Amino acid sequence: MFRFTAPPPLALYIHFPWCARKCPYCDFNSHAARDGVPEQAYIDALLKDLEQEIPAVWGRTVQTVFLGGGTPSLFSATAIDRLLSGARACLPLNPDVEITLEANPGTVEQAKFAGYRAAGVNRLSIGVQSFSDPRLQALGRVHSAAEAVRAAQVARDAGFDNFNLDLMFGLPGQDIAGAIADLETATQLNPAHLSWYQLTIEPNTLFHARPPVLPDDDLSWAIQEAGQSHLAAHGYTQYEVSAYAQARRRCRHNLNYWRFGDYIGIGAGAHSKLTDTGQGTIARRWKKRQPQAYLASAGTTACLEGRRLLGVGDAVFEFALNRLRLREGFALADFANVCGLGPERIIPLLEQAAAEGLLTLNEDGVRHTERGWRFLNNLIERFLAEEDQHARGQPD
Ligand SMILES: C[S@@+](CC[C@H](N)C(=O)[O-])C[C@H]1O[C@@H](n2cnc3c(N)ncnc32)[C@H](O)[C@@H]1O
Numbered sequence: 419m420f421r422f423t424a425p426p427p428l429a430l431y432i433h434f435p436w437c438a439r440k441c442p443y444c445d446f447n448s449h450a451a452r453d454g455v456p457e458q459a460y461i462d463a464l465l466k467d468l469e470q471e472i473p474a475v476w477g478r479t480v481q482t483v484f485l486g487g488g489t490p491s492l493f494s495a496t497a498i499d500r501l502l503s504g505a506r507a508c509l510p511l512n513p514d515v516e517i518t519l520e521a522n523p524g525t526v527e528q529a530k531f532a533g534y535r536a537a538g539v540n541r542l543s544i545g546v547q548s549f550s551d552p553r554l555q556a557l558g559r560v561h562s563a564a565e566a567v568r569a570a571q572v573a574r575d576a577g578f579d580n581f582n583l584d585l586m587f588g589l590p591g592q593d594i595a596g597a598i599a600d601l602e603t604a605t606q607l608n609p610a611h612l613s614w615y616q617l618t619i620e621p622n623t624l625f626h627a628r629p630p631v632l633p634d635d636d637l638s639w640a641i642q643e644a645g646q647s648h649l650a651a652h653g654y655t656q657y658e659v660s661a662y663a664q665a666r667r668r669c670r671h672n673l674n675y676w677r678f679g680d681y682i683g684i685g686a687g688a689h690s691k692l693t694d695t696g697q698g699t700i701a702r703r704w705k706k707r708q709p710q711a712y713l714a715s716a717g718t719t720a721c722l723e724g725r726r727l728l729g730v731g732d733a734v735f736e737f738a739l740n741r742l743r744l745r746e747g748f749a750l751a752d753f754a755n756v757c758g759l760g761p762e763r764i765i766p767l768l769e770q771a772a773a774e775g776l777l778t779l780n781e782d783g784v785r786h787t788e789r790g791w792r793f794l795n796n797l798i799e800r801f802l803a804e805e806d807q808h809a810r811g812q813p814d
């Protein structure tokens with residue numbers, strides 16, 4: 419159905435489904451580790467899972483690895499070393515591979531940073547959320563603001579010149595000054611990258627059941643505008659909805675998702691997206707979500723929870739959903755390369771959006787206008803209509 423000249427770049431995502439405590443706002447596949455983590459058994463399971471993935475990506479080189487969660491930093495540096503050595507033994511990694519690990523800023527975690535660096539991790543992503551103790555308490559976080567500051571310093575001392583801080587805004591009780599104070603502390607720590615997310619209330623979380631009072635839309639908008647100016651003035655360029663980076667420090671792993679690249683996902687609940695150039699297919703697959711069920715089945719076909727082949731409409735929509743999150747825009751050739759489709763599949767939708775002032779479309783490619791960036795959801799929804807048309811049975 420799809421025609422590819424070459425497969426897109428390949429990444430590896432490794433999920434760790436445990437945290438010290440479940441945060442009341444979080445809907446990620448993470449579970450409170452009441453009795454510690456089954457470190458040996460989980461690394462064994464991950465390696466078996468990875469081995470099973472190899473035939474699907476034979477001959478391809480992994481460009482980036484992301485150890486995410488959950489809280490991977492609950493695992494020892496020895497365990498991470500065994501995992502990365504195992505991965506290197508069965509998959510070619512680019513010599514310039516980016517290997518990120520998500521860490522919580524607690525003191526226990528900080529003590530492991532140097533060991534992670536020695537194991538080959540070259541980028542840390544530290545989940546700070548806020549530098550205000552009252553805000554951290556309202557978010558149910560297990561660490562203090564002082565520990566978060568210290569974590570950034572320890573990361574640098576451990577040899578991580580490339581680290582990210584995760585912050586959230588629109589927090590219960592937060593005003594503009596509070597949000598900017600968080601960014602001020604963050605930029606003083608000089609991280610290479612800042613992820614600055616607006617807190618959202620997700621179904622199946624404690625905050626959904628008992629919602630805290632959040633800043634209203636006007637205040638959230640004002641916080642966002644003030645924060646973006648602050649970040650720009652301190653050398654952080656916004657390149658995605660929530661991602662800001664110093665020059666040449668964009669997260670290559672996340673860029674690959676947003677550019678609709680391929681990835682293998684291993685670990686509980688992890689998703690893969692893989693292009694088969696021979697068959698002309700794009701497949702999504704996902705593993706068993708519950709840690710115990712995953713541990714019991716990793717490396718066998720029973721571990722696969724689901725699989726779906728994308729249709730043409732899916733590919734167009736999923737490309738737009740991801741790619742339009744990036745400020746960089748795209749060339750029509752980028753669409754053709756990763757979707758395996760001719761540009762005529764997307765041009766009518768782009769022309770319509772351009773006619774409404776949401777995009778510009780010319781020989782240089784596609785760029786958002788400021789209006790398109792501001793009404794991004796509206797822009798993206800137009801590509802969903804394409805999927806609906808195909809779901810209604812239009813010939814491909
Ligand atoms: C998968 S979490 C992993 C990071 C690490 N476990 C931590 O929390 O320190 C990645 C990031 O997503 C963000 N996040 C999680 N839930 C969110 C929500 N409901 N709204 C906005 N951002 C959220 C947080 O900033 C978090 O650091």
Ligand code: SF4
Nearest residue numbers: 437440441444487488
């Ligand atoms: S926000 Fe991070 S630490 Fe909190 S439950 Fe989610 S993954 Fe775990």
